[in-house]
Amino acid sequence: MNGREWYELAQVRGLGVKGLHEVYGGLPDSATLDDLARLDWIEFGRAFPRLRRTVFDAIHDAVGSEVEPSYETLRDGGTEIIHLGHPEYPARVLQRLGNSAPPMLYCRDKLHLLNGRSVAVVGSRQASPKTLDNARKIGAILAEGGWNVVSGYAKGVDTAAHMGAFDAEGTTTVVLTYGINHVRRKSEMTEADFHTSGLVVSQFHPNERWIARNAMTRNKLVCGLSEAVVVIEAGPERDSQGRMSGTFDTGASALRLGIPLLVLSPSLFAEPPLGNQALIVRGGVEIRSIADLIHQRDCLPRESADPQTVPTRQPSLL
Numbered sequence: 001m002n003g004r005e006w007y008e009l010a011q012v013r014g015l016g017v018k019g020l021h022e023v024y025g026g027l028p029d030s031a032t033l034d035d036l037a038r039l040d041w042i043e044f045g046r047a048f049p050r051l052r053r054t055v056f057d058a059i060h061d062a063v064g065s066e067v068e069p070s071y072e073t074l075r076d077g078g079t080e081i082i083h084l085g086h087p088e089y090p091a092r093v094l095q096r097l098g099n100s101a102p103p104m105l106y107c108r109d110k111l112h113l114l115n116g117r118s119v120a121v122v123g124s125r126q127a128s129p130k131t132l133d134n135a136r137k138i139g140a141i142l143a144e145g146g147w148n149v150v151s152g153y154a155k156g157v158d159t160a161a162h163m164g165a166f167d168a169e170g171t172t173t174v175v176l177t178y179g180i181n182h183v184r185r186k187s188e189m190t191e192a193d194f195h196t197s198g199l200v201v202s203q204f205h206p207n208e209r210w211i212a213r214n215a216m217t218r219n220k221l222v223c224g225l226s227e228a229v230v231v232i233e234a235g236p237e238r239d240s241q242g243r244m245s246g247t248f249d250t251g252a253s254a255l256r257l258g259i260p261l262l263v264l265s266p267s268l269f270a271e272p273p274l275g276n277q278a279l280i281v282r283g284g285v286e287i288r289s290i291a292d293l294i295h296q297r298d299c300l301p302r303e304s305a306d307p308q309t310v311p312t313r314q315p316s317l318l
Contacts, residue, residue, distance in 0.1 A: 123157025123232030139164020234275025
C-alpha cells in the first residue's frame with residue numbers, strides 16, 4: 001500500500017498499533033487498500049487471525065471515506081508520512097520495539113535524521129540553571145562528535161539539549177507527545193534553523209492534543225531512534241504519590257532494550273537525584289566529567305558516521 005492508503009488505514013477504529021503490524025506482516029507488498037477491503041470474512045480471518053470481526057467491518061466502512069486532516073493537507077503543510085514498509089522507516093526502531101513500534105511517523109524537515117547516528121538526551125522539566133547549562137554543554141559535545149541529538153520538546157533539559165546541538169552547528173530531532181499539527185516554535189529556538197538542521201517527529205494522529213500518557217509511549221520511540229541515551233537528571237522511579245518519572249522510564253527502557261545508558265553522576269548535583277543513582281545501580285554508566293562523556297561518546301559504533309568536527313573545548317560539568 002502507498003502512503004495515502006496506510007494513512008487512511010491508520011484511522012480505522014479498533015485497529016491499533018498491533019493490528020496495523022498484523023496487516024503489515026500479512027499483506028503482500030503489492031496489495032492495495034482496495035484489495036484488503038475486497039477480502040471476505042473467511043479470507044480476512046485466514047490472513048489476519050488475531051483481528052476481530054469489528055475491525056473487518058470497520059475497514060470496509062472506512063474505504064473511500066473522508067479522513068481529516070487529508071493526506072494532501074498534511075503533505076502540503078510539509079509533513080512526510082513514514083509508514084511501516086516505507087524505505088525511510090528506521091530499521092532500528094522496528095528491530096527494538098517489534099510490534100510496539102509506531103506504524104506511522106509524521107515528520108517535518110530533515111527526514112534523513114530518522115536513520116542518522118543519534119544519541120538521546122533526557123532529563124527533568126524542573127532542572128536547576130546549572131543542570132540546564134550541563135544539558136546544553138552535553139548536547140553540544142555530542143553534536144561536535146557527529147551525533148544527532150534526540151530529545152522531547154518539553155521545557156527544561158529537552159530544550160537545553162536541542163539548543164546545545166544548535167550551538168555546535170549540529171543536528172537535532174524533536175520527538176513530540178502530541179500531533180504534529182500542534183507543534184509551535186519555542187521562544188528559545190527562534191534563531192534555530194530546523195529546516196536545515198532539525199527533524200520533528202510524532203507518532204500520534206496529526207490533530208491529537210497533549211495527554212499525559214503519551215509521554216511514556218513517546219519515551220520508547222526516543223530510545224528506539226537512538227544508539228545511546230544520556231540521562232541528565234531523573235527522579236525516583238515513582239514519587240511519593242505513585243507517579244512515574246518519565247526520565248527514569250526512558251533510562252529503564254534503554255537498559256531493557258540493550259541500548260547504552262550514560263547517567264550523569266549524582267555527585268555533580270547539590271541534591272543528588274535519586275533516579276540517577278538507581279539507574280547506575282541497574283547498569284547505567286556513570287558520567288563524572290566531560291572526559292568521561294567524550295570517552296563514552298567515542299566508544300559508540302561509528303559505522304554510519306559522517307565526517308564531523310571533533311571537540312575543541314572541554315567545559316566543566318562541576
